[in-house]
Amino acid sequence: MSLTTEGPAATDEAGDRQPQGGEEQPARAACSARPRPSAMGAVPVRLGRPTSDGMTRRFASSDPSPGLDLARRPVLARLMRDRRFQFLLVLPNQIVFWTVIFVGLLGTAVPGLNFGTAITWYVWFCLVFVMMVVVGRAWCSMCPFGGFAEWVQRRALFRRTQKALGLGLKFPEPLARLGFLIPVGSFVLLTWIEEFFNIAGPGNPADTSFMVIGIVLSALVFFLVFERRTFCRYVCPLTTLIGTVGSMGSVAGFRTRDREICLACTTKDCMRGSENGYGCPWYTWPGSADSNLYCGLCTECFKSCPEGNIGLFLQKPLTSVVAPAxxxxxxxxxxxxxxxxxxxxxxxxxxxxxxxxxxxxxxxxxxxxxxxxxxxxxxxxxxxxxxxxxxxxxxxxxxxxxxxxxxxxxxxxxxxxxxxxxxxxxxxxxxxxxxxxxxxxxxxxxxxxxxxxxxxxxxxxxxxxxxxxxxxxxxxxxxxxxxxxxxxxxxxxxxxxxxxxxxxxxxxxxxxxxxxxxxxxxxxxxxxxxxxxxxxxxxxxxx
Amino acid sequence: MAITEPQLRRPATVGGSSTAGGLPGAGGHPQARILTDRCAGCQECVVRCPTGALSMDPVLWVAQADNTACVGCRQCMRTCPFSAITVDGPCLVERRAATLDGHSAIVLGAVAETRQGFSSLEEALAEAARCLHCPDPTCVRGCPAHNDIPGFVAALRRGDLAGAHEVLRATTVMPDVCARVCNQAAQCEGACTWSLAGGEPVSIGRLERFVADNAPVPPPAATREGGGPGSGLRVAVVGSGPAGAGAAWVLVESGARVTVYEKDTTPGGLCDWGIPDFTLPVRVAQRPWDQLVRAGVDLRCGTGVDAAQLDELLEAYDAVVLAHGAGEPLRLAVPGSNLEGVIDATTFLKGAKAALRPGGEVGGFLSSLGLPSQAAAPDGAGRTGVADAGPRVLVLGAGNTAMDVARTARRLGCRAVCVDWMDERYALVRPDEVAEARAEGVEVRFLRTVSTLEGDGSRVRVARLARTEQRQAGQRPKVLSGPPEEVEVDLVVMAMGYRLDAAFAQRLPGTPVRRTDAGVPDRHWLASGVLATPPAGKAAVGTLSLGREVALEAAMFPFRPRVWVAGDALTGPSTVVEAMAQGRRAAFAVLDARPRRPAAVHPRSDGTGKSAGEPGGDGRHAEQPLRALVCYESAGGRTARVAAELADRLRSEGMEATSLPLVKVTAEDLAATDLLVVGAWTEGMVVARVHPARAAVAWLQKLPRLAGKSAAVFCTYSVAPRGTLAEMTKLLEAKGANVLAAEAFGGHGSPGSAATASVHAFAGRLAEARGSLAYA
Structure with missing residues (x-):
């Protein structure tokens, strides 16, 4: 081993000799253009150019005014950036509806005195309706049924996890092509069951519990079999009503602030998910949303966008009824x-x-x-x-x-x-x-x-x-x-x-x-x- | 699109029988269908379609497919974030030309290459025409070195062999070696879009080999005198395997003075002694070193460096790249394993290689192993096929090394049996290697393990094999009880694999780096579709590749100040191409960091009155501006504003400063920065449970080693930051960073306010602390 002898001696000498006077100028010049490892390890991507032809006209009628971006308010932005935001919205409803289940089953048989019956049929539906007309899918952001199933599906109350529980299948395409028809069907079915058993009538409070359990279970099954919020988008009995009537609402939902940035984005974290947020559970892209029809207000896209290019916009009432192209x-x-x-x-x-x-x-x-x-x-x-x-x-x-x-x-x-x-x-x-x-x-x-x-x-x-x-x-x-x-x-x-x-x-x-x-x-x-x-x-x- | 000829954009053959892949509905034409309910018009498929079959409907703002242009590659399916597009029907790709790897009986003493490349340009062009030139090429992500595969294939299609080689040279120093030894099925070809679609991939390895073998290979363009980016740097590279070659090549090209220490008498490391000549001919293995030495690399063969000498190296050199490999053979501790006639694979391969080369003594080698010397004449007349007689060699293990041992043993006239306790389905061996070995008469037996070795006196004679069971991949096989099988043996070669040299591993805590990534997959990898679950029966190449990326990034970060590690020394036993790529990465990191040894930093009284390179902190050239990276986790936008302000201020202090949100910071950014500033907002319930934003904590916990890198932290808060800064500092220091300053910014700052003034003061403090930082 020659390290101690010729090695260091040679290097020291060279070290002294090497950088001298004018000779070093070119070296310094080259230093400013240092090779960056990023340039060497990058994958050569030659993506085509996304088209923006006619885009401005296509979205002109439905794009909300930049001034109506609630997410510009730092306090609200901080709240929505917090991963616990939706959890805290769901939690109170979760408590109420588990109470409904237990009180319905175990409480008094007098419907009017049973909390389960009373809250569900006398107050809840009216409140949901008011939320729809004012906000849109506000209920969806706090829904205890989908919320609960989503916790199970994500194996987390609010954390961003990587491995979902369940099969994660895609909803069969022929059914997905029907859009709102399946949910309308399930709403008609649920209403018929409710009328038949006189659940809301008000009948036996336990029936209310069974109905809620049924909804929770069916949501759970769908969340465990299919990916994302397939249940909410394609099956939930209320989704058509909330979606359509909600389009009268004054909240446009999460939309892009600058569509050009969204088009230039090659990773689409809002759809695929990133460290901070899940990909849109509702299959909505803020870059092309032209109504609040399918925005579940879950804030995931807002959390995951690396460009900070997503806002929560207000709009004039009825905009999502009249504006979508x-x-x-x-x-x-x-x-x-x-x-x-x-x-x-x-x-x-x-x-x-x-x-x-x-x-x-x-x-x-x-x-x-x-x-x-x-x-x-x-x-x-x-x-x-x-x-x-x-x-x-x-x-x-x-x-x-x-x-x-x-x-x-x-x-x-x-x-x-x-x-x-x-x-x-x-x-x-x-x-x-x-x-x-x-x-x-x-x-x-x-x-x-x-x-x-x-x-x-x-x-x-x-x-x-x-x-x-x-x-x-x-x-x-x-x-x-x-x-x-x-x-x-x-x-x-x-x-x-x-x-x-x-x-x-x-x-x-x-x-x-x-x-x-x-x-x-x-x-x-x-x-x-x-x-x-x-x-x-x-x-x-x-x- | 770089390619204009329509016949190249779209493989010509259409039709059921000639198309590849057993896809459902094979036959007919591919049909892309868009689920307009869910298509959000994001154009991810449109920008990635290699044939331009997808476009946008301007009214619905959904994608629409022109099925006449669709070739069925299914990239759209893999990249659609909402799975709103499906493609049915066959892959319209011509079948590969028939494989040339037909094995004839092997010949005693023959070391001719078993795998052949394309024999003519026409053949190569026909294969090159199968490449789709994907805009977001998954093959490149599958390639551990990230060779621009579509780029070199396109050059080849133009008939520009030199250009094709130039494209390859941008990312690899040994395309000729890699083309021969890479397991393409788990790398580029496994990630080829055709492969991911269930079809037959483009023969990328063979195309690379064609280019590498037929294009003139210029030596490294050394820029020592001209003053490249590495000029003035002295770097020691320990080991001359592929990692050492990759590092030395990059460094010598940049103008650095490179000294390579190799403990063997010939350079090449594993490529030299570990891979038999019938896979990698000696002229190919030696080519990089011949060229490197000509380019000025000081190659010191027969000079081993042990762990204790690391400090000496650090005194003599500005940077050290450790690429000494993982050379400690694993040994099976069974009764009788120390009998005579039980050797390890290294001994066998090294000896056999020398014996089989011209002038080698096969008979002498065999008798040195205690075997009867066969009438093996390497280049004499009377060649015969290897008879099914001769000494019996038992190879323990059925990995790639074991296959090499067994196949070499066959060429020496021996009978060879490999035993491995894994199930063949889950074994880590290349399936094609096993097939070739079997074709050469090697008996490969899985689900067996040696329980005892017995001998007559001192020499091993009998091996007793027990049956094992392995129910799933990755599971440790279970040894079953039952009567052992007896096998008569004349020689036992342990070829179970290698591990890191214990003394080095101890000095480099954290090695070997595990090549798995538990975090969120990189956004760009996710978007490319390479991580999509492949059709049944195919390896999850995307996941493997992403794991390799972990090691590639690890190679960029020094383990100790001025010490980088690459290759098997970093990851444990791995592949030639990975080692080479990591060596290159480490070399670029050295060039980027430009470290200085203490002797070169402190002015010497040699009369010039000038120190070497006028170094600033860390021995960096004073003229080079410091690079500061201000990264932040912002919620309401305040932290982002402070970060931007800070970066602005640092720029006016003479630094190159950028501010980035945490999610956008890449490993490259981290490796390249001299001063890392991390900012976060303060999360918590007003005064209770106050801590840095969770995302920032998670990010800090996932940081790589920072080995003395200068750092600073700041936070923004409304009520009280409490322990936020201390927690961030602790996390950074746990990664080895040197935290210079910490600051909390309260109130809702707007430009011109007191908050801005405090940001400016903080920047000033940082610049001062960093500037006056003595060499650590």
């Missing part, structure tokens, strides 16, 4: 079926319906209300009435031209002369449908919501049916009817405005007569609103 047929049929369902729920409080239902049951040998045939029949009839009206308007005014575009084979995006009227008109009707659902909940709310307090107290052994609040009604029947009609009137006005805008953009270009189609579509909205209002008067505040 892309109209989806599944949304339209979803709205139509929801309309059918709410009409059924109004109609079933009338004497005429009772007679029909009883008669049908005796013919078909079905035990009791509601007979599935008239149930489904009325819902479909309601939906087809809408579709028929749109068909007539199309025949009267349409030019028959069909815009050519991609997605020809897809149920959601296929274009036909009928659809070019039906789909936009269904969007325009959303405020009426929303108002109708809300109005339908009002009698229960006004008559029985005060019972929540004695019911809550009853868990701890206080209060009884004799407690004053138990039989307090916030409003008399006449007052309720008036309120309902007002709600419908407000909804109809909103729908008239929406339809005016929708017709101007989507119907006029495919119509022979601009004025005619506008008038016809507005008349259609007014007729729907009037029909609902009349039914409320007939129902006279029945539950």
């Amino acid at each position: 892309r109209r989806r047929a599944d949304v339209a049929w979803g709205v139509a079926l929801l309309w059918g369902l709410v009409l059924y729920q109004q109609f079933n409080a009338t004497n005429v319906f009772n007679t029909i239902d009883t008669k049908l049951n005796s013919v078909l040998g079905f035990p009791h209300y509601p007979d599935p045939v008239d149930y489904l029949g009325l819902i479909v009839a309601g939906a087809l009435t809408l579709a028929g009206a749109a068909f007539v308007v199309g025949r009267l005014f349409g030019t028959g031209a069909v815009p050519a575009r991609a997605g020809k084979a897809s149920f959601i995006d296929r274009t036909t002369p009928f659809r070019s009227f039906f789909v936009p008109m269904a969007y325009g009707l959303i405020p009426v449908v929303g108002a109708d659902y809300f109005a339908r909940q009002l009698p229960k709310f006004f008559h029985t919501s005060p019972r929540v307090l004695p019911a809550a107290a009853h868990i701890f052994g206080f209060a009884s049916t004799r407690t004053a609040l138990y039989s307090t009604s916030l409003l008399g029947n006449n007052g309720i009817v008036v309120t309902q009609v007002i709600v419908i009137a407000v909804g109809t006005l909103a729908a008239l405005w929406s339809m005016w805008r929708v017709a101007g953009r989507d119907l006029v270009p495919v119509s022979r007569s601009a004025a005619g189609v506008r008038l016809a579509s507005l008349a259609f909205v007014a007729a729907c609103g009037a029909g609902a209002a009349i039914l409320y008067v007939l129902m006279h505040a029945a539950n």
Whole structure:
């Protein structure tokens, strides 16, 4: 080993000799252009250029104003950046609904005094509805059913984990192509079960528990079988209602701040996930969202974007109804079926319906209300009435031209002369449908919501049916009817405005007569609103 | 797209029978279908489609496919973040030309290469035409050296062999060696987009070999006199294996003075003695060293360096790259393992290699092992196939080394049996190596282990084999009870593998580096689709490759100040190409850090009145601006603003400063920085459980060794920072960083406010502390 002898001696000498005078100048010059390991180890990526042709125009109508970016507020940004944010939203609801389950099963059999029944049917649905109309999918961000299943799926309450529990399958494509149709189906089914067992009626509180357990379990199964929030997007009974009615809301959801940055981004952490956040559980890309339809407000994209290019935007009410450039047929049929369902729920409080239902049951040998045939029949009839009206308007005014575009084979995006009227008109009707659902909940709310307090107290052994609040009604029947009609009137006005805008953009270009189609579509909205209002008067505040 | 000829963009043959892969629905034309419900229009598929079959629908803002242009490579499927696209149908890729690896009977004493390259340019071009020139090439991620595979294939297609070689040379110093010894199925070819789609990959290895063998290979362009980036640096490289060669090449090209210490008498390390000539001919193995020595590398063969001499080296050199490999053979401790006739693979391979070369004494070698000397005549007349008689060699192990031993033994006229206790399905051997060995008459028996070796007197004669069981990959096999099998043996060669030299490993805590990454996969790797689960039956090449990246990054960070480690010395036994790539990485890190030995830093009274290179802190040239990296975890944006302000201020102090959010900091950024400033916001419940932001803590915990790197921490807070700074400092110091300063910024600072003033003061303190930092 020669280290101690020639090695160091040689190096020292060289060390002294080497950097001298003018000779060193070029060396120094080269030093400033040092090779960087990054340059040597990088993978040569020659990605194509993403197209931004027509992008500005495509999103002009739906992009929120930069000034309405809530995430610019440091306090809110810090909150939303915190991984515990959504956990803390879900937690209170989680507590409430596990209480519902246990109190429903173990508590008093008097529905009005049972916290499970009281909170679920007297208050919760109304609150969810108000959140929808104001915010959009606010409920989804705090939903205890999906929230719980998501904790299990992620193996964490709020941490970013890498390995998901469960199979992580993709939802079968033929079913995914149906969009909102499956969730509408599950909503119709759930409503039928609720009516059949008289769960909300209010019937046996244990039934409420079973229903909640059923939802939790089915959510859990879907979260463990499929990836992300497949359940919430493709199955959840409430998703169509929250999605469509929520599009009246004033929160646009998480959107890109600068779309060019999103397009140039080659990693799409908001979709695939990064150290700080999961990829969008809802399959939404902030870079192309043009409505709040599928934004679950879970803040994951906001957390994961390495560019800080995502904001939480406000928008004017009804923007997501009128603005989206892309109209989806599944949304339209979803709205139509929801309309059918709410009409059924109004109609079933009338004497005429009772007679029909009883008669049908005796013919078909079905035990009791509601007979599935008239149930489904009325819902479909309601939906087809809408579709028929749109068909007539199309025949009267349409030019028959069909815009050519991609997605020809897809149920959601296929274009036909009928659809070019039906789909936009269904969007325009959303405020009426929303108002109708809300109005339908009002009698229960006004008559029985005060019972929540004695019911809550009853868990701890206080209060009884004799407690004053138990039989307090916030409003008399006449007052309720008036309120309902007002709600419908407000909804109809909103729908008239929406339809005016929708017709101007989507119907006029495919119509022979601009004025005619506008008038016809507005008349259609007014007729729907009037029909609902009349039914409320007939129902006279029945539950 | 770099390629314009349409016939190159799209392989020509269409049709069921000639297409590769047993994909469902093979036959017909591939059909890409977009699930418009879920397609978010992010264009990830559009920018990665190699054939331009995908475009955007301007109204729906979803992707649309032109199926006539689709070749079925399924990159869109793998890269779609929302799995909104599916491709059915066959891969439209022509079949590979028939394999040339047909084995004829091996010949006694023959060391001719068993694997052959393309015999003509036409053959190579036909294969090159199968390459899609993917915009985000997964093969490059599969290649441990990140060779620009589409780039060199494109040059080859233009007929530009020299250009193709130049592309390869940018990332590898031994394409000729790698093309022969790489396990391409687990690297580039396994990650080829065709392979990931279930088809037959482009023969990248053979194309590389064609280029490497047929293009003129220029020697390293040494820039010592011209003054390259390494000029003035003296670097010692310990070991002349592939890692040493990679490091020496980069360093000598940069103008550094490189001394290589090799304990053997010939350079090459494992490439020299560990790989038989029938896989890697000696002229190929020696080529890099011939060229390196000509370029001025001071190669000192027969000069071993042991762990204790590391400090001496550090006194004599500015930097040391340890690439001494993992040369300690594993031995099986069974009764009888110290009998005569039980040797290790190194002894056998070294001896056999010398014996089989021209002028070697095969008979002498065999008798030195105590075997009857066969009538093996390396280049004499009367060559015959190897008879199924002769001395019996039992090779313990059935890995790649064991295959080399057994196949060499066959060439020496012996019968060879390999036993390994793993299941063949989970064994770490290359399947093609096993197949070739079997074709050469080697008996390979898995799920067996030696329980005892017995001899007559001192010489081993009988091996008793027990059966084993291995239920799943990675599981330690279980030895089953039962009557042992007896095998008569004349020689036992232990070839179970190697491990790190214990003395070195002790001085380099943290070696061997484990090549697994438990964190979130790198964003760019995730986006490329290489990590997608491959069709059944294929290795998860993407995951393997990502693991290799861990070691590649580890090679950039010194283990101690001025000591870098690369190759098997870093990771334990691994592959030639990985070692070479790590050696290169380590060399670039040396050039980037430009460390100085103390003797060169302190001015010497030699009359010039000038010290060597006028070093600043850490012996760096004073003229080189310090590089500061201000990285931050921000929630509301305040920490980001402070970081930007700080970076700005450090720039005005004369540093090269950048500010980056933590998620965007790469290992390269970290390795290249002289001053690491970490900022975080303060998380907690006002005054209770106050700590640095979780993401920052996790990031700090995952940092590599910082070996004395200068660092600083800051935090922003609203009420009280409490222990935030102390915790961050502790975490950084645990990684070996030298934390110069810590500062907490309160209040909602806006430009011109008191907060800005305190940021400026902090920057000033940092610059002062870093500037006056004596050599550590």
